[in-house]
Amino acid sequence: MTFTGRPIRIAGASGSASDRRHAIAEFARHYPTDPVDVIIADFMSEFNMATFAGRRMDQAGNAMPAYDLSFLEALEPALGDIAKHGIKVAVNAGVCDTKGLFDVVSRMVQAKGLDLKVAYVTGDEVLPAIQNALSGGQSDFRNIYTGEKLADWDFEPIYAQCYLGGLGIAAALAEGADIVLCGRVSDASPVIGAAYWYHGWQRSDLDKLANAFVAGHLIECSNYVCGGNYTGFKSLEHGGDGWANIGYPIAEISAEGDVVITKQAHSTGGAVTVDTCTSQLLYEIQGPWYYNSDVTAIIDGIHFEQRGVNRVAVRGVRSGPPPPTTKVGITARGGFQAEAWWFLTGLDIEDKARMLEAQIRRLLAPSAEQFTSLKFDLLGSNLPDAKTQNRATVPLRIVAQARDEEALGPRKFVKPISDNIMQGYPGATFHLDMRQGFPRAVFEYYVTLLPQSSVQHQVHLPWKPTARTQVIDISPPPQTKTYPSRQPSQAATHTDQAVDLAKDFGPTIRGPLGWIVHGRSGDKGADANCGLWVRHRDEYLWLRGLLSIDTAHKLLGDDALQQPQLAIERFELPGLQAVHFLFRNLLDRGVGVTTTVDFLGKNVAEYLRSRHVDLPVRFLNRGKL
Structure with missing residues (x-):
């Protein structure tokens, strides 16, 4: 089934298990004045993947459930309006027990007497596939961060979970599902699946899928794209509805794959601007190739265009086939x-x-x-x-x-x-x-790669009349591409774009980088990524000339000296006026077992912004951030 005449409107109602609980109900309640077609919500992270795996293994001992309880708090008050307005819901709140979550949600729907079809997606649990391939010599499953072989790991795996794409969600929606429950689909996969279903796309529509993928990345962390975790936060305090109640985002995706990011129309704070979108785009990326099981988004040419108040268009995304593998997180008791x-x-x-x-x-x-x-x-x-x-x-x-x-x-x-x-x-x-x-x-937590052909991606439709029609198999992508193991990196800006920092920008004063430079960082296993960007073109000429790999190493200070395995990769995003760094092995051993207080890597950017450099006075005359 395809819908014509307007873009799909997808609401991002949660960015983690620690998000506020009201957004699903708010979006559903305000449907008559601010309609959305699908509500997506993200509840998973590397931390709860690892800790909930431990819960799953301990369930015989009456441990806490291995699905996310906060989703149930968010869903229950929204169910009546979801049924009334025909809104679809797709979430990854199953974490490590999606079938268990399905059972609870089904009972909740039945208790309210609602006619809502609940589907669930499986295939992300892959420890047997890892073990079989390892014993058969098909792969040594090297850690993508350290290069270590799984057989040499000092810990005994208890659970393994891979990242699924969005086509299982699309299939469930096409079969009439109202609520689709998933475990470890990638954060952006619910948006990909929703747009694929709504517009009747094909797997060969890579440009459309890549744009939906980027849209999913922008809204999957809920408030982040509306001003949460944003280094321009001081500008939000007195504008509009302020910063006390930052709103939740909506992605509008056309049949052609065009994307506009906006936010709730009713009274909420925050803002959707080029800078808030840049902030979220730079979060958790690893380089110019952004991978998903359905498509690779190539983002070195991405840029944003302000189309009105709280409306930003996404431009310049290119596509490539998805990789033949998918990421797997293996958990062990540490x-x-x-x-x-x-x-x-x-x-x-x-x-x-x-x-x-x-x-x-x-x-x-x-x-x-x-x-x-x-x-x-x-x-x-x-x-x-x-x-x-x-x-x-x-x-x-x-x-x-x-x-x-x-x-x-x-x-x-x-x-x-x-x-x-x-x-x-x-x-x-x-x-x-x-x-x-x-x-x-x-x-x-050990991260490696598994062929997508080894994953049994399935959609379960329990309301269907026969066992034969209750399960749909989702095949791996027909076209893939093997990418280099490392992203493109350049130690400094190209020679033909270099500037003379001492002469080309006039008088300078010593001060924090963050007086004129925005920043955003996050964690992926033991790695931290960090994007730094500016507001004006001449500032970008200065920024990319300043921020070489050598300078970044110096700005990290003693933290760099204390991490002998640290390696730094760098690439430029001219359309965003940004320089991006990937700091390999900066964050100890990953969020589940790190001994650092910055266990999510979100303060790496804030530390770098506090470091003092020579700042051109003329930039400061425009006003500090």
Whole structure:
């Protein structure tokens, strides 16, 4: 079935399991004045893929469900309006138990007496396929971040989940599904599937699919494209409805694949602008090739066009066939982690921290040989001549990991740490809430590739009359392309585009990069990506001349020195006036087991923006960000 006459309108109602819960109901309730055809919502991340895998393996012990409970909170109040207005819903809230989520949602729909057809998608659980291919010598499943062979990994896999494309969702909608529940489809796949279904596209329509893919990336993180996590956030405080209640986005996609990003029409804050779209576009990409199981979007020529208030058109996306493989996340039990916090105030912060570390390392020594990690980190610095005691206080975080829970038990970790108080530094004070000092399970996460032909992608339609019609197999893409294992990278801007930073931009003043440069960063396993962009063309000539790989390494400071495996890749996005970096192996071992506080890599950009460089005065005269 195809619809003609207008673009499909797809609402992005959640960007994570930690998002607010009201958006699905809001979109459904406001349908008469602000109609949407499909509501999509993203609930998955590498963190809950790993932790929910542990739940799935522990279900016999009455552990928490391995599907996302927050989705049920968001869906329940919306069901009546979804049925009334014929709105479709597609989500990846199944996480590691999509069938379990289907059972709960089906009972919820039945209890309300609604005529809604619920479908679910499977095929993302692939540990048997990995194990069979490994034992048969078909692949050594190298880690895409480290190059390590799976057989050499120090951990025992308990679960593996691959990223599915959007055509299972499209098939479910074509068969009459009202709600489509998925596990690990890629974040953008619900948008791809919805547009494919609505417009009756074919798998060969790669340009259309690539544009839908980018639209999906722009709205899958909900508020991000409307001003959330945006370095121009100060401009949102007093404009329109302010920043207290940032709204949710809508992607309008035409039959030809043209994309416009907008937002809720009813009273919400935030904004959709070229810069908010640039911010979200630069989030989590790895280079100019952006992969999905259905298509590869080539984004080195992408640019945005402001078409009106809260309306931005996407331009310049090109396409390529999808890769023959799909990404797989393999989970293993990684052991346990515990942490404790101390507060240091006023003078001699560094000296106080050294004293505390020496004392506590001595107290922990009898158990420390069982630790796999023990770190002491000062977080921030105090203000000189601070006006309040709190502003003169700096926390010190102590974090330890061990394979065995007993090695981090109270008498071996948190009790020795608190016992140090009487011999401590001047003003020695620890955090009274010791719950983080008790061991919690952490999960290792290994990322590799699996041929799409090895995936059994299926759609389940339980309302169909016979077993033969209740399951649809989704075949792998008929046309694929094998891409190089590394994205294109250039150490500095091309020679014919180079500028003389000392002469071409006039007088300079030393100050934070972020006075004139926007930034956005995120995590992918142990890697962090970071996009930096500016508002004006002459500023971009300066930015790309400044930001070489060598400069980026220097801006990372001691963090770069502490990561011997760090490698940096760089490419330019002229249409966005941006330079993008991929910092390989910057984030410890990934979100599920990292010992860093920036476990999502979102503050890498904020750190770089705080670093001081020589800034042209004429740019500052335009106003600081």
